Amino acid sequence: xxxxxxKIAGFLAARPPAPAPELPDPILWAIPVFVxxxxxxxxxxRLTKRASFEPRDSAxxxxxxxxxxxxGALLGFIGFGWAMWVHQYRVFDIGWSVWAFALCFVxxxxxxxxxxxxxxxxxxxxxxxxxxxxxxHYNLTTALRQPWFGVLTLKFVVFGSWLAWLGFxxxxxxFVSALNLIYQFWIHTEAIGRLHPWVEAVMNTPSHHRVxxxxxxxxxxxxxxxxxxxWDRLFGTFEAESEAEPCRYGIVRNLGTFNPLTVxxxxxxxxxxxxxxxxxxxxxxxxxxAPPGWSPDGSRETxxxxxxxxxxxxxxxxxxxxxxxxAAAE
Amino acid sequence: MTLVLVxxxxxxxxxxxxxxxxxxxxxxxARLGGLEDAAAELAAAFLDFRPGAGALAQDGRAAxxxxxxxxxxxxxxxxxDRFVARRLGPEDVRAARVGEDGAxxxxxxxxxxxxxxxxxxxxxxxxAWAARLVGADEG
Numbered sequence: 333x334x335x336x337x338x339k340i341a342g343f344l345a346a347r348p349p350a351p352a353p354e355l356p357d358p359i360l361w362a363i364p365v366f367v368x369x370x371x372x373x374x375x376x377x378r379l380t381k382r383a384s385f386e387p388r389d390s391a392x393x394x395x396x397x398x399x400x401x402x403x404g405a406l407l408g409f410i411g412f413g414w415a416m417w418v419h420q421y422r423v424f425d426i427g428w429s430v431w432a433f434a435l436c437f438v439x440x441x442x443x444x445x446x447x448x449x450x451x452x453x454x455x456x457x458x459x460x461x462x463x464x465x466x467x468x469h470y471n472l473t474t475a476l477r478q479p480w481f482g483v484l485t486l487k488f489v490v491f492g493s494w495l496a497w498l499g500f501x502x503x504x505x506x507f508v509s510a511l512n513l514i515y516q517f518w519i520h521t522e523a524i525g526r527l528h529p530w531v532e533a534v535m536n537t538p539s540h541h542r543v544x545x546x547x548x549x550x551x552x553x554x555x556x557x558x559x560x561x562x563w564d565r566l567f568g569t570f571e572a573e574s575e576a577e578p579c580r581y582g583i584v585r586n587l588g589t590f591n592p593l594t595v596x597x598x599x600x601x602x603x604x605x606x607x608x609x610x611x612x613x614x615x616x617x618x619x620x621x622a623p624p625g626w627s628p629d630g631s632r633e634t635x636x637x638x639x640x641x642x643x644x645x646x647x648x649x650x651x652x653x654x655x656x657x658x659a660a661a662e
Numbered sequence: 663m664t665l666v667l668v669x670x671x672x673x674x675x676x677x678x679x680x681x682x683x684x685x686x687x688x689x690x691x692a693r694l695g696g697l698e699d700a701a702a703e704l705a706a707a708f709l710d711f712r713p714g715a716g717a718l719a720q721d722g723r724a725a726x727x728x729x730x731x732x733x734x735x736x737x738x739x740x741x742x743d744r745f746v747a748r749r750l751g752p753e754d755v756r757a758a759r760v761g762e763d764g765a766x767x768x769x770x771x772x773x774x775x776x777x778x779x780x781x782x783x784x785x786x787x788x789x790a791w792a793a794r795l796v797g798a799d800e801g
Contacts, residue, residue: 360668367675371682378688386742387683394676401672405665468744580706588746588775601773641709
């Protein structure tokens with residue numbers, strides 16, 4: 333009898349993390365490439381009209397990206413520290429083999445899918461993520477339009493624990509997460525159409541991600557994938573881009589400003605106002621945790637209500653099938 | 663030290679990219695061709711929008727259109743080369759004043775869009791829309 337108890341005790345005991353090799357920060361290396369590709373897309377867009385930029389929008393996106401780098405450097409230790417703490421209680425010692433990196437990359441992308449889905453469906457997390465969607469343009473600068481206060485949403489507690497607990501070293505998780513983000517940079521463009529069907533079947537592509545950034549009701553809350561689109565196909569959130577319905581980019585209630593501070597804080601301000609005026613604690617909880625747009629009296633629109641109205645309208649517009657001709661009287 | 667260097671280099675790169683964007687041009691300030699364009703923008707933003715009477719700003723950069731579905735007023739205005747749309751009830755409008763120049767100055771209860779000025783056809787039109795926006799013409 334003592335043996336299982338000892339096993340459980342051993343399982344729960346904290347073990348210091350194994351020493352980690354010195355890993356480079358891929359994002360620092362990628363920044364010059366990002367800049368070069370933005371230049372290429374700007375010039376290509378000017379020549380072909382297949383990409384559009386507006387200077388104030390570009391400036392806002394790029395400043396948001398710089399702010400994200402600064403706040404990430406200042407506050408990144410919080411998420412990393414949390415993962416290191418969780419890692420003490422890991423189930424396996426997975427080590428540093430190439431296969432461990434590859435598996436970590438795939439599993440991190442799986443976690444990213446759910447984290448990203450949560451960021452669209454829980455207002456507390458949306459308040460942070462909305463920044464990335466707040467441009468009405470879709471170009472490579474939009475990829476860099478990133479929030480500043482992500483760590484304060486504590487999303488890492490929910491989504492940043494699993495891989496560290498399984499046994500992947502937090503340094504490895506950080507490394508593959510950075511690769512994931514770098515992959516997502518190039519898909520923020522209108523300059524690339526559709527790729528080979530096999531690529532479109534497995535990978536997240538510019539076409540799939542355009543859908544994700546679109547506000548057309550058909551496209552809302554679709555294509556959450558980071559690198560592999562298979563997660564959307566598996567979990568019922570995939571929508572293909574339709575030539576009949578060009579993407580309209582931005583958010584349901586587009587912003588009337590390019591000011592990065594306002595862009596950064598606007599949904600937090602909305603939450604504060606709602607919490608202040610809410611009439612019950614239930615309403616306060618739902619203002620934080622329900623999907624964006626939820627309101628106690630249903631007077632505001634969520635993506636669900638928008639899609640429902642769109643479906644109803646489409647059904648109304650659909651012509652009735654022709655009735656069979658009455659049989660001729662004999 | 664590395665971080666300071668990255669920030670400084672990034673700031674310079676941002677300035678150069680925005681300058682390049684400005685020099686290349688290639689974008690056109692958004693402009694409404696008429697009230698039909700305004701209604702189309704509002705219908706794209708609000709699925710149940712049913713356009714009624716409207717007023718177009720003289721420069722084509724903004725318009726007000728009544729929404730027969732909700733009784734509110736649809737506002738669409740250019741922001742760079744795109745449009746921003748709102749459906750305004752009296753609770754969304756802090757103030758609507760017509761200045762001596764005949765322009766309608768709107769102050770909105772909107773964190774990201776504090777307000778705008780529209781020069782409509784004439785001061786009388788502006789005053790009528792101002793009254794409508796603050797709900798003074800009701801009942």
